[in-house]
Every structure is written in structure tokens, then in C-alpha cells.
Amino acid sequence: MKIAVSDVKKQFGQIERLVLRAFESSMYLVQVKLKQGSELLNVCDDEGTIMRFNSQLDAKLPFKGLGIESTVLxxxxxxxxxxGMPATEKPAPLEVKLANPDDDLS
Known part of the structure; x- marks a missing residue:
């Protein structure tokens, strides 16, 4: 499911988790988990296009001031x-805790 970035900005204090998904060539997609929901929502622009960012700092910028509790990459x-790993074996993804947008001084 998707949620518009303008709707995310109306959710002050209601964003439990911000997830930055890293892909090759410096591409990041963003998902949010709201406190009242159980699923991750893909963040899109107001036209419904999934938003892409070139760095984790750029990806966090629209979410400054929203009181996000947890941010991970x-x-x-x-x-x-x-x-050397078998192609059929899928390892767990790498998950790294990041500074929340409000705490990132970059």
C-alpha cells in the first residue's frame, strides 16, 4: 500500500518506524509504519508515484519534525x-539502525 508524503506530514507523533530501503546505484525508497497500522506503507508523491532518493540524508529530509520513533536502513x-553462497539460499537482509530525522544534524 502507498501513502502520500503530504498525508505522512499530517501524522505528527504517529510514525512508529521509518524504513529506508537501499538499492544499487544509490537509490533509496522510503516506507513508514504508523502506530495504528501493522503494515509498512510505501511513501509516494501527491500524484501516486513512489518517491526515490539519492542518499539516506535526502530520504530523511521530508520527515524532519514528525517525531519519528525509529529509523532503519x-x-x-x-x-x-x-x-560463493548458493543462489537458492536467500539470507536475511542487512538492517542498520540510523539516527531519526529529527536527531540527524547533517
Missing amino acids: IHESPYNEMI
């Missing part, structure tokens, strides 16, 4: 067989 690698 998730990266899944499609290249397991290139490093």
Missing part, C-alpha cells in the same frame, strides 16, 4: 551467488 543483496 535495510539492504538486500541480489548477488549472493557472486560471493
Whole structure:
């Protein structure tokens, strides 16, 4: 499911988790988990297009001042067989805790 960034900005104090999904070539997609929901929502612009960012700092900028409780970066690698792992075995994605947008002084 999707949620417009303008609707996210109306959710002050209601965003439990901000998830930045890292893909190759410096592409980041953003998802949010609201306190009253159980699923991650893909953040899109007001026209319904999923938003893409070039860095994790750019991805966090629209969410400053929203009182987000937790921010993580998730990266899944499609290249397991290139490093000697079986192509059929899918390892758990790398998940790294990041500073929340309100705490990031960059």
C-alpha cells in the first residue's frame, strides 16, 4: 500500500518506524509504519508515484519534525551467488539502525 508524503506530514507523533530501503546505484525508497497500522506503507508523491532518493540524508529530509520513533536502513543483496553462497539460499537482509530525522544534524 502507498501513502502520500503530504498525508505522512499530517501524522505528527504517529510514525512508529521509518524504513529506508537501499538499492544499487544509490537509490533509496522510503516506507513508514504508523502506530495504528501493522503494515509498512510505501511513501509516494501527491500524484501516486513512489518517491526515490539519492542518499539516506535526502530520504530523511521530508520527515524532519514528525517525531519519528525509529529509523532503519535495510539492504538486500541480489548477488549472493557472486560471493560463493548458493543462489537458492536467500539470507536475511542487512538492517542498520540510523539516527531519526529529527536527531540527524547533517
